Amino acid sequence: xxxxxxxxxxxxxxxxxxxxxxxxxxxxxxxxxxxxxxxxxxxxxxxxxxxxxxxxxxxxxxxxxxxxxxxxxxxxxxxxxxxxxxxxxxxxxxxxxxxxxxxxxxxxxxxxxxxxxxxxxxx
Numbered sequence: 001x002x003x004x005x006x007x008x009x010x011x012x013x014x015x016x017x018x019x020x021x022x023x024x025x026x027x028x029x030x031x032x033x034x035x036x037x038x039x040x041x042x043x044x045x046x047x048x049x050x051x052x053x054x055x056x057x058x059x060x061x062x063x064x065x066x067x068x069x070x071x072x073x074x075x076x077x078x079x080x081x082x083x084x085x086x087x088x089x090x091x092x093x094x095x096x097x098x099x100x101x102x103x104x105x106x107x108x109x110x111x112x113x114x115x116x117x118x119x120x121x122x123x
Contacts, residue, residue, distance in 0.1 A: 012058040017089060025051050050084050057082035058090060 012018050032043045056062040063080040085092050 012090065013055075018055070021051060022055060025055075050082075050087050053082035054084055054088045056080075057084070057088050 013022075029043065029048065037043070058079045058081060060077055060079045064077045065080070066075060067078050068075045081091050081094070082088050083091050083095075085095050
């Protein structure tokens with residue numbers, strides 16, 4: 001029997017960040033015009049879309065894929081992600097790791113590295 005990494009349903013809806021967004025997103029939208037519009041402009045529809053996608057991220061009831069090992073038939077459910085970088089901590093961490101792996105394997109490893117530090121004298 002092969003060893004499999006244990007996949008835990010992390011239940012993002014119970015995290016403090018998720019709770020904060022869920023508890024305050026409607027209040028934010030209602031008060032945006034009064035508090036933030038003058039400085040940041042109107043509330044773009046994309047912002048609301050990002051919030052709703054984040055609130056669906058990683059929750060099995062909102063959609064999932066069944067992943068099955070061809071060798072031993074072990075299965076698990078993988079919840080769909082929102083892919084919202086910078087707003088969703090889980091998706092952001094995944095993208096940072098993927099970028100780092102790509103950078104290491106496809107860019108940095110193939111090129112010789114030279115490090116140089118330039119200093120200037122302040123006058």
